Amino acid sequence: MKKPLLYAGLVLFMGFGAFAQNKTAIKFSQSISKDNAYKHLSVLASDEYEGRETGKKGAWMAADYIRNHFKSLGLKGPVGGNYFQPIDMVxxxxxxxxxxxxxxxxxxxxxxxxxxxxxxxxxxxxxxxxxxxxxxxxxxxxxxxxxxxxxxxxxxxxxxxxxxxxxxxxxxxxxxxxxxxxxxxxxxxxxxxxxxxxxxxxxxxxxxxxxxxxxxxxxxxxxxxxxxxxxxxxxxxxxxxxxxxxxxxxxxxxxxxxxxxxxxxxxxxxxxxxxxxxxxxxxxxxxxxxxxxxxxVRAENVLGFLEGSDPKLKKEVLVVTGHYDHIGLTTSGTDKVNNGADDDGSGTTGVLMIAEAFAKAKKAGKGPKRSILFMTVVGEEKGLLGSEWYSEHPVFPMENTITNLNIDMIGRVDPDHEQNPDYVYIIGSDMLSSDLDKLGKKANTDYVKMNLDMRYNNRTDPNRFYYRSDHYNFAKHNVPVIFYFNGVHADYHQPGDEVSKINFPLLARRAKLVYFTAWELANGAKRPLVDKNEDGTPKK
The missing domain is CATH 3.50.30 (Glucose Oxidase; domain 1)
Incomplete structure (x- = not known):
């Protein structure tokens, strides 16, 4: 049986018109680097943050760190001028x-x-x-x-x-x-x-x-x-x-x-x-x-908003997400901190770097046509609570949300790819929109050329990964999604998920894939068409 790998060079793109490498996009992608990734993740996944459990001190510290970063980039606080979206959690x-x-x-x-x-x-x-x-x-x-x-x-x-x-x-x-x-x-x-x-x-x-x-x-x-x-x-x-x-x-x-x-x-x-x-x-x-x-319980999503430059398209919003919470402290063993460096400090770090790249592009007068909401959500480990709250109380109308790109674990290599670590799992890309699936793969072909593994991209996968991260709360509302994921490993939900085990060049490479996909979505002539129902059947 063949491995279900989609090699970038074999993917064809149709429907949005061909796009070659955009030199401007490449120029501003330089913010997405292994050094920048280490700068953020070494803080967020440190012992000081105590595993970032929702409703606990470590999560509040992480929220403050992310807010300060968004503010330093010049992103807007879209919740009545604030960066925090309070969640009614109890x-x-x-x-x-x-x-x-x-x-x-x-x-x-x-x-x-x-x-x-x-x-x-x-x-x-x-x-x-x-x-x-x-x-x-x-x-x-x-x-x-x-x-x-x-x-x-x-x-x-x-x-x-x-x-x-x-x-x-x-x-x-x-x-x-x-x-x-x-x-x-x-x-x-x-x-x-x-x-x-x-x-x-x-x-x-x-x-x-x-x-x-x-x-x-x-x-x-x-x-x-x-x-x-x-x-x-x-x-x-x-x-x-x-x-x-x-x-x-x-x-x-x-x-x-x-x-x-x-x-x-x-x-x-x-x-x-x-x-x-x-x-x-x-x-x-x-x-x-x-x-x-x-x-x-004190809990908040952290939002940074970059307004689009096109008067007609800026009402349409691309949402880039990652969850900043983890599972906190443990009582057994000598290492008490579940650092969550990969889960999902790596995804949060990816969001921070992608936000920086787009913010620099806008300051240089090269900002995206559509608006982008960078959002790190809380409560994922408690049942996707933060993203559920946003999907039911959106700051921007869900009908104006063109896509959710969700990043959850992009810093490690799972056992199946130890011999070929240049990969990422993509899940959900074709569940609702054929356009989005083609665009995401074409962005990979043109810019990154990473192996896209789609073995978990189905609703009947026994692991149920499609339903287990924050993108699903967007998909429930008919918003097309792509979930980027490196798979589980021996340190999943264990104290061993530490910064020292992160492959930072690979983290940056995966984050660049998300960035280039976001660039094409935010600047394309049209938004991805939703041509499938929630069960995968074609819309009539």
């Missing part, structure tokens, strides 16, 4: 968690944890005189631990993980596969309990027996996931129904099980030895409650 945090067993209060983070995602906006309070113990929570045809039990309106206690019916040969081959299998099993268990009317589930979780920093960090002081505060969200929250999930230590579980003269070890041995469920009702006075609070 988290819903559990601020009070209480568990008592037979009147004795248990200690949070030592004896129990209540999952924030399982608590509704109004919180909950439950008081019961009995708990249903259902072993591993399995409901298989040949091993149903709920058989004969009525769990409706009851609190059910189960082991957080494990399956005594699974043979050793059935275990997943890799740790990642094991984690995925455990997640699927847990979700199936919780769905069964919810579908059958359980009030809450108590999970026996050995990781709480000696909670380390990682366990405590996972709870994150009860903080819920970050989300955009929208009317739809508030309406959904009013209607939300959730099964409260309380994880408890082995000692806490033994305190509940002792009412029946057993403990965790003995009941596990019983199930293993007999091959039969050991489900039972336990007489215990249990009270559990949790309250939630809305917490405002």
């Amino acid at each position: 988290s819903y945090d559990v601020v009070q968690s209480i568990l008592t067993i037979n009147g004795q209060a248990k200690e949070l983070l030592k004896d129990f944890i209540i999952s924030p995602s399982s608590v509704t906006q109004n919180g909950f309070t439950l008081n019961k005189n009995a708990v249903i113990f259902a072993g591993y929570g399995l409901s298989k045809p040949d091993f149903n631990e709920f058989e004969g039990l009525n769990i409706k309106d009851r609190i059910v206690m189960v082991f957080a993980s494990g399956d005594p019916t699974q043979k050793s040969t059935e275990k997943p081959a890799t740790d990642r596969a094991a984690m995925r299998a455990a997640l699927v099993a847990r979700q199936a268990k919780l769905k069964y309990l919810s579908d059958n009317g359980a009030l809450a589930v108590i999970q026996i979780d050995p990781s709480l027996d000696n909670p380390n920093e990682e366990t405590i960090a996972r709870y994150n002081n009860g903080a819920g996931r970050l989300t955009l505060k929208t009317p739809d969200l508030l309406e959904k929250m009013k209607e939300q129904k959730s099964l409260p999930v309380i994880n408890i230590s082995t000692a806490t579980a033994n305190e509940i099980l002792k009412q029946s003269g057993s403990n965790v070890q003995s009941v596990q041995q019983q199930i293993t030895n007999t091959g039969k469920p050991a489900s039972k009702e336990l007489s215990v006075v249990l009270s559990v409650s949790a309250l939630k609070k809305e917490v405002k």
Whole structure:
């Protein structure tokens, strides 16, 4: 099977008219260099920026750095004169968690944890005189631990993980596969309990027996996931129904099980030895409650605007994006900082350099005909939140947005290209517009001559890369996109994603491809025609 590489020299361009190398474009591309890239990335991906996690100090520092750079270039702040687009981002945090067993209060983070995602906006309070113990929570045809039990309106206690019916040969081959299998099993268990009317589930979780920093960090002081505060969200929250999930230590579980003269070890041995469920009702006075609070999170997209020079075309806007956030600090290992040099310090650096090149061109009287919005977005790692916010609250009308060129990871080489690193993945270029696909490839042919790998350029790619970066929030609004990407590597979302591992000449070369593509888009006679529907079918 042939590798799906598109070699630049084989690509033909049609529809926009042939364009040869533009000497002016080449002249101002000199700002896009390995030295300039290092200047920016060595700051943005430094330990001082603490991994740039959304809503944390490092991300705010990065936003300030980017704003100052845009301002120094003479770009305009398009948000009422400002460079920041504030995002209405919040988290819903559990601020009070209480568990008592037979009147004795248990200690949070030592004896129990209540999952924030399982608590509704109004919180909950439950008081019961009995708990249903259902072993591993399995409901298989040949091993149903709920058989004969009525769990409706009851609190059910189960082991957080494990399956005594699974043979050793059935275990997943890799740790990642094991984690995925455990997640699927847990979700199936919780769905069964919810579908059958359980009030809450108590999970026996050995990781709480000696909670380390990682366990405590996972709870994150009860903080819920970050989300955009929208009317739809508030309406959904009013209607939300959730099964409260309380994880408890082995000692806490033994305190509940002792009412029946057993403990965790003995009941596990019983199930293993007999091959039969050991489900039972336990007489215990249990009270559990949790309250939630809305917490405002500071987050902003950073925008720099370059107005076009053509009176008729300047209302049309090209948007160049990269996300400046990453995943922050970790609690395990000696290196605590997830620097995110490649993801996506490299893309942010590319945006900064491309902005500088266009700003210098404009100052020399050679600015683009169309306007360009340079935007670094936040919250990508939390679910594409910053770009979603912009797409729903655009500073410039989406119908005037001709294309989004999105840069997410352009500083490294993935394992498939170690022998031929002069490549970049392009994704989405032909999803909505045949014109854009041809223009992007022709820009590569004329200026850069890099191998364009399109293996991930489809909607059915199991990695789902088309849906996993900020361009997708533009594509959802019928804006043509190109996503530039170097693929994942061993340091993806790890502390090892550091500046020292960045290939700066390659980063600059990829950024130049984006720049020359942007130059042709911003100066072309017409904008790319959207000739395809979201599902890829031709428009009629």
